[in-house]
Amino acid sequence: MGRWEPNARGRLEQAALELYGEHGFDATTAKQIAERAGLTERTFFRHFADKREVLFPHGNPLLERLVGALADVPPETAPIDAVSAALQGASDLFRERGDLARRRQAVIAAHAELRERELIKLAALAAALAGALRERGVPEPAARLAAEAGMAAFGVAFDRWIVDPEGLDLSRLVRDAFTELKAVASGGGL
Structure with missing residues (x-):
């Protein structure tokens, strides 16, 4: 093997997901992942500190897109609408x-430890959104409520998108989830 391999990180990620699906997360080793990718x-x-990092890399591109998309929303936009717009804007990553x-x-979904880590990641996303809202002048607790409710709506949309790969685009599902959230909050969705 040469010293430099094109797209090594992407190949490792692909190989890991294949092996995790075939043999399960616990039964897959870093060595097997590297071999499947044709690497050492x-x-x-x-590229990765351990095999969990394939699923939870340092540096979260979703967080960066969310905060960037929120910064592009006009400042007069209501906090919950700003979060909705940011989440819709970041959906293109998916x-x-x-x-x-x-x-x-x-x-x-098949591994309890990984589900826990995913929840921690989602909490970090909500905290980042709340921080970005505070920077826009949204006071507490409104910033936190908008961010947490927004992440809950995103979770509903994401779950719908995961189970229906041929269905609607995630951005549309996010918009629909926020519409439902607003209806529930106003008493109309009950």
């Missing part, structure tokens, strides 16, 4: 990586 175990550890996102979610 050393290369695996240059369109680009839909198959990987679905396989990743299947692995996480």
Whole structure:
């Protein structure tokens, strides 16, 4: 093998998801992942600290997109509408990586420790959204409520998207979930 391998990280991610799906997360080793990708175990550890990091990488592109999309929303927009717009805007990340996102979610759903880590990641996203709302001048507790409710609506939309790969695009499902959230909050959705 050469010293430099094109798209090594992507190949490792792909191989890991395949193996996690075939053998389960616990039964898969870093060495097996590297071999499936046609790389060395050393290369695996240059890209990932451990096999969990394939699913939960450092540096969260979704968080970066959310905060960036929120910054693009006009300042006079109501907090819950700003969060909705940010989540809809960030949904394109899943369109680009839909198959990987679905396989990743299947692995996480099958493993309690990974589900716990996913919840921690989602809480970090809500905290980042709340912080970005506070920077926009939204006071507490409104910033936190909008961010937490927004992440709950996103979770509902994401779950719908995961089970229906041929269905609506995630951005549309996010918009629909926020419409339902507003209806429930106003007493009309009960």
